[in-house]
Amino acid sequence: MVxxxxxxxxxxxxLAGDLGIPAGVRGMVLFAHxxxxxxxxxxxxxxATALQLSGFGTLLLDLLTGKEESEDTATGRxxxxxxxxxxxxxxxxxxxxxxxxxxxxxxxxxxxSTGAAAALVxxxxxxxxxxxxxxxxxxxxxxxxxxxxxxSPVLLVVGGDDETVLDLNRQAAERLSAAAxxxxxxxxxxxxxxEPGALxxxxxxxxxxxxEHL
Numbered sequence: 001m002v003x004x005x006x007x008x009x010x011x012x013x014x015l016a017g018d019l020g021i022p023a024g025v026r027g028m029v030l031f032a033h034x035x036x037x038x039x040x041x042x043x044x045x046x047x048a049t050a051l052q053l054s055g056f057g058t059l060l061l062d063l064l065t066g067k068e069e070s071e072d073t074a075t076g077r078x079x080x081x082x083x084x085x086x087x088x089x090x091x092x093x094x095x096x097x098x099x100x101x102x103x104x105x106x107x108x109x110x111x112x113s114t115g116a117a118a119a120l121v122x123x124x125x126x127x128x129x130x131x132x133x134x135x136x137x138x139x140x141x142x143x144x145x146x147x148x149x150x151x152s153p154v155l156l157v158v159g160g161d162d163e164t165v166l167d168l169n170r171q172a173a174e175r176l177s178a179a180a181x182x183x184x185x186x187x188x189x190x191x192x193x194x195e196p197g198a199l200x201x202x203x204x205x206x207x208x209x210x211x212e213h214l
Contacts (some may be wrong), residue, residue: 001052009060010091017061017092018106020052027106027131027214028057028096029206032089032122034113034138035211038062038069043192043199044112050203051110055100056210063088063118080114082142086121093126103154106131106214110206116156117142123148134206137165137191140172142168147172153180155209157191157202180213 002021004201018039021028029051031044041062048058062069063085089109096102107129116138123130124146134155140147140198154176158166166185173183184205189198 006059008092008095010088013065013088015061015063015065015088015092017059018073019057019059020048021057021101022052022055024055025057025105026055027108027210028059028102029108029110029210030089030092030096031058031060032063032111032115032119033060034111034115041112041135044110046199047110047203047206051210054207054209054211056108056214057105059092059096061092063115080110080142082114082117082121082144085115085118086125089118089122090125093122093129097129108132108134108210108214110134110136110201111138112136114139114142116140120147120150120154123152123154127151130209131193134209135169136202136206137162137193139165139168140176141168143172147175148177150176150178152178153209153213154178155205156183157205158185159181159191159193160172160185160187160200161189161190165191 006017006019109119116135120143132153156169158169193199
């Protein structure tokens with residue numbers, strides 16, 4: 001198991017990430033966190049651990065620099081800049097392609113909250129490299145016109161009691177043009193999936209989706 005802290009260049013920014021590559025890796029999953037979250041999110045780290053046990057490498061990445069995070073906390077300036085977040089995700093996909101140990105591996109994107117929109121836009125910018133996308137409690141609606149351009153298989157996972165986000169996901173699913181896309185509702189779960197067994201269900205669904213499509 002390779003486990004290391006990495007720095008990914010994107011434009012003038014240096015993005016901090018945690019890379020994990022298990023033995024016999026079958027593909028890489030790049031995590032896109034939502035607003036107010038980071039690579040230290042216990043929810044995404046739990047999902048990453050489950051994916052590693054299923055044979056997938058993971059890269060948990062901060063899409064904002066420390067300075068930008070501070071600005072965002074005060075002003076909310078960056079959290080809905082989907083174009084910026086997607087561009088940095090696309091640059092990270094390129095970075096994975098340049099590493100000898102990940103260059104030949106298919107890439108999946110796992111997005112939460114606003115990170116899901118960034119993942120979908122990035123999938124349209126790197127269609128040859130992004131083999132699948134999973135959204136957890138995401139805001140795919142914020143991907144806008146890019147929804148109709150996504151060719152990668154897309155899984156949208158939403159809590160059944162997260163009513164507003166569920167409605168937005170249903171609307172977004174209708175706009176997706178990807179041949180393989182599915183909206184999965186976890187009964188009784190709310191936005192962050194804190195209910196017993198809910199996050200484990202998300203991790204299992206993600207592993208199955210990536211296993212099928214990566």
